[in-house]
Amino acid sequence: MARxxxxxxxxxxxxxLSACDTDGPAENAGESMDNAATDTGNxxxxxxxxxxxxxxxxxxDC
Known part of the structure; x- marks a missing residue:
């Protein structure tokens, strides 16, 4: 039983753990927003x- x-x-x-591997639409949207904010700042x-x-x-320097 223990086995x-x-x-x-x-x-x-x-x-x-395998379920955490796939990015969903919210994760992709968040990553896109992060990239846009970084690009704007640069x-x-x-x-x-x-x-x-x-x-x-x-x-x-700014």
Missing amino acids: FMTLLTAAVFTVG AIEDACENVKEGAGADDT
Whole structure:
């Protein structure tokens, strides 16, 4: 009986972990939003650095 319970427990964990492997539509949408926010932040930082460079600022970091 103990061996059966061990095998059953292992099977439950295996099925549970395999279900976590697939990304659903919400996960994909969240990843797309994260990428868009990162791209926007990078574009703003690049524009700021270009303005500072054009103005001849000593510190061009934004």
